[in-house]
Amino acid sequence: MNRTMITATNTLSQLQKQMDIASDNLANLGTTGFKRKQSSFSELLVQQFNNQPSAGAEAGRLTPLGIRQGVGAQLAQSQIVMTQGSLKSTDRPLDFALTSEKQYFRVLEQSDNGSAVRFTRDGAFYLTPTGQNENMLVTSAGHPVLDANNNPITVSADASNYKLMDDGSLAVQLNNGATQEIDLGISLVKKPQFLEQMGGNLLGMPNNLAELNVTADEIYTDLNGPLRTQIAVSQGMLEQSNVDMSKEMTDIINLQRSYQFQSRSISMADQMMGLINGIR
Known part of the structure; x- marks a missing residue:
């Protein structure tokens, strides 16, 4: 030719x-x-x-x-x-915007092949009833939002107020005056280029870490314990696309x-x- x-x-x-x-x-x-x-x-x-x-x-x-x-x-x-997108004010108590470029919320994606932890910058969260007088915090696609221990976040069905603290913890005010405090699962992604796009605005870990000669600890770090002081998140706001x-x-x-x-x-x-x- x-x-x-x-x-x-x-x-x-x-x-x-x-x-x-x-x-x-x-x-x-x-x-x-x-x-x-x-x-x-x-x-x-x-x-x-x-x-x-x-x-x-x-x-x-x-x-x-x-x-x-x-x-x-x-x-x-x-x-x-990874440049930061502009922030849009929504005044909605369950809208959270991460203001640090490499920080991500952790969510649980469930499929026929099992479940896996994913990362997302989309902080538009909602409540869905679990049938046990509790509500589960989920994304707009229905994926459960994870806490610091990678467990789905559930709150009492009689919650009346939500307040996000500076360290990424969510204080839930109940009707009886008690307070439920939950640490949102947030990770610092140090090497985002190793993450794969999983669809639905989610990123996930590759399956061939050994071939890439890299470990999960080198790619991301969960911001737990003393590291939670690094979290930068705002309530009542959403980060827009950086396109x-x-x-x-x-x-x-x-x-x-x-x-x-x-x-x-x-x-x-x-x-x-x-x-x-x-x-x-």
């Missing part, structure tokens, strides 16, 4: 992946606590064709030796951008132009091959 076709075809498949990332960012423009992803490209292997059998035969040459031909580009890296619509739209337009250029290269190479094959 023509070298031009190979180069353009390789690059087209990678441009499609970058387009998917930009489209996902734009689709989550209004998702609470969403963190956009940023991608970068690198050149694939190149081939060197030397003009002479030895470098000595090129004595006095001013231009680079030989001819270098590439085979396209690839998506080198796609990483989460910049103008930037994503500009990136998509540039990607479309690049896609058109590569497609045109394939068309021109096909026309050239047609001309050659038509020679009699």
Whole structure:
């Protein structure tokens, strides 16, 4: 196949992946606590064709030796951008916004394959009855919110007031005057690039930690005990997505132009091959 076709075809498949990332960012423009992803490209292997059998035969040459031909580009890296999103006031007592970039709430995702601890920046929480005169604190998707010991948080059904403390503990005022205090499960993610997107605005641990030569303790730390003084969270507010619509739209337009250029290269190479094959 023509070298031009190979180069353009390789690059087209990678441009499609970058387009998917930009489209996902734009689709989550209004998702609470969403963190956009940023991608970068690198050149694939190149081939060197030397003009002479030895470098000595090129004595006095001013231009680079030989001819270098590439085979396209690839998506080198796609990483989460952890910049803080803007805060929106809701005045709702169960809306919490983390104001430190690398801190996450811990929630429990339950599926047919079992349950697993996930991380999220979406602090829009709700109460759902458990049927035992208690309410469970859950996310908007129904995932139980975990406490400092990774247990689902339940509060008495006759709770009347909720107040979030500076250390991430939730004080629940009951109708009989008693107070129930619960420590929200919050983790500091030191290496967020190792986390995988699990859908539903959730991040999770990879299954191949041994292959990555990293341990869970190196990726995140639960902010418990004395570490809770590091927690930065506000009540009655939600963190907005850190997606910049103008930037994503500009990136998509540039990607479309690049896609058109590569497609045109394939068309021109096909026309050239047609001309050659038509020679009699």
